[in-house]
Amino acid sequence: MSLHxxxxxxxxxxxxxxxxxxxxxxxxVKAGAQVQIIMTPAAHDFVTPLTLATLSNQPVLTDLVARKxxxxxxxxxxxxxxxDLILIAPATANTLSKMAHGQADNLLLTVYMSAxxxxxxxxxxxxxxxxxxxxxxxxxxxxxxxxxxxxxxxxELASGLTGYGRMEEPEIIFEQxxxxxxxxxxxxxxxxxxxxxxxxxxxxxxxxxxxxxxGKMGIALxxxxxxxGARVVLVLGPxxxxxxxxxxxxxNVQNAAQMYDAVHRYFNKADITxxxxxxxxxxxxxxxxxxxxxxxxxxxxxxxKTKDIxxxxxxxxxxxxxxxxxxxxxxxxxxxxxxxLIKKNLDFIVLNSLNxxxxxxxxDTNQVSILLRNGDIIDYPLKTKTQVAQxxxxxxxxxxxxx
Ligand code: CTP
Numbered sequence: 001m002s003l004h005x006x007x008x009x010x011x012x013x014x015x016x017x018x019x020x021x022x023x024x025x026x027x028x029v030k031a032g033a034q035v036q037i038i039m040t041p042a043a044h045d046f047v048t049p050l051t052l053a054t055l056s057n058q059p060v061l062t063d064l065v066a067r068k069x070x071x072x073x074x075x076x077x078x079x080x081x082x083x084d085l086i087l088i089a090p091a092t093a094n095t096l097s098k099m100a101h102g103q104a105d106n107l108l109l110t111v112y113m114s115a116x117x118x119x120x121x122x123x124x125x126x127x128x129x130x131x132x133x134x135x136x137x138x139x140x141x142x143x144x145x146x147x148x149x150x151x152x153x154x155x156e157l158a159s160g161l162t163g164y165g166r167m168e169e170p171e172i173i174f175e176q177x178x179x180x181x182x183x184x185x186x187x188x189x190x191x192x193x194x195x196x197x198x199x200x201x202x203x204x205x206x207x208x209x210x211x212x213x214x215g216k217m218g219i220a221l222x223x224x225x226x227x228x229g230a231r232v233v234l235v236l237g238p239x240x241x242x243x244x245x246x247x248x249x250x251x252n253v254q255n256a257a258q259m260y261d262a263v264h265r266y267f268n269k270a271d272i273t274x275x276x277x278x279x280x281x282x283x284x285x286x287x288x289x290x291x292x293x294x295x296x297x298x299x300x301x302x303x304x305k306t307k308d309i310x311x312x313x314x315x316x317x318x319x320x321x322x323x324x325x326x327x328x329x330x331x332x333x334x335x336x337x338x339x340x341l342i343k344k345n346l347d348f349i350v351l352n353s354l355n356x357x358x359x360x361x362x363x364d365t366n367q368v369s370i371l372l373r374n375g376d377i378i379d380y381p382l383k384t385k386t387q388v389a390q391x392x393x394x395x396x397x398x399x400x401x402x403x
Pocket of ligand 1: 276
């Protein structure tokens with residue numbers, strides 16, 4: 001793929017993996033990209049600016065103030081706004097932490113914080129630093145800002161230890177970048193409606209009936225659609241996950257009835273709708289106005305069925321609209337999912353596996369099968385929810401191009 005006309009900023013922080021960046025720069029320049037290198041001061045210990053400047057055909061930038069004596073400075077806002085993509089590689093634990101928490105004490109961080117473009121991050125560090133809860137949390141935060149993480153791989157590390165923490169190879173990062181620009185166009189102009197998270201059905205002002213859904217799968221879908229150029233409306237049940245992406249409009253709802261209303265407000269205009277939310281099937285018939293006191297030995301709640309949102313959409317869906325549901329089954333999984341697909345008039349149904357302990361609620365990974373209307377079933381291995389979201393949109397895209 002040609003990267004002609006693409007402005008890519010590569011931010012290099014101070015890790016040993018920085019020595020691999022010249023190879024990546026060469027690949028990008030060969031593909032036609034304009035590459036601007038920005039280094040943190042610490043990165044100078046690992047790779048020479050001269051090599052990078054020569055390969056990128058541009059001076060390397062490090063300081064906010066370009067020439068102290070002349071009073072000129074490197075305009076971080078302008079740099080950031082010209083970029084089509086900012087890649088931070090290698091991203092050390094320190095740089096990840098500063099990015100996650102909005103610290104801006106060098107040029108690279110000020111450019112990152114001024115960015116309007118998508119951001120890719122390829123972490124690299126020793127295995128214990130990579131596994132540390134602080135780093136995991138920072139990576140989660142950066143992901144929640146809509147950034148694309150290129151996970152570190154397993155291998156021999158600079159310390160001599162072996163484990164996760166190796167920066168992904170330059171050739172693979174290059175493929176991710178070209179893939180990103182190819183994909184970006186795939187859903188341009190499409191409107192995508194996604195639901196995510198649980199619903200909370202109020203019993204009284206302080207109690208509710210809910211479920212363990214974290215919203216991670218639906219949020220991964222929303223981000224993937226946005227990265228592919230779609231305008232996304234995400235109807236999100238109560239979750240602590242944060243989401244901040246230019247192409248994603250978040251509509252927060254609490255309960256199944258509100259989710260029903262929000263979805264129906266946007267469905268008509270949506271080209272693709274994916275119901276990933278774990279909607280409560282039952283809701284208390286009455287919500288007590290005041291907190292229920294424990295005066296009695298027992299408490300009975302009368303529950304009524306919520307409206308099945310997906311079924312209601314299947315009934316009004318136009319031929320051109322794509323409607324995708326999720327299913328979770330404990331027995332005769334595929335058979336039941338296939339029945340649901342037909343009954344709810346869906347184009348695809350994504351069957352969550354209950355057999356893998358690392359899949360489903362709250363995990364970052366999921367194992368699914370995608371069932372098609374023609375009876376085809378695609379089984380996938382355990383993957384990150386981001387990868388599962390990619391698989392789902394790959395299937396949708398194939399369907400769109402065939403239609
Ligand atoms: N769903 C919905 N509205 C509801 C309940 C579920 O739109 N009130 C959607 C979910 O978002 C999911 C799909 O229906 O995409 C399947 O949900 P699931 O709970 O597996 O199936 P149900 O249709 O509720 O059937 P059952 O629980 O009887 O298996």
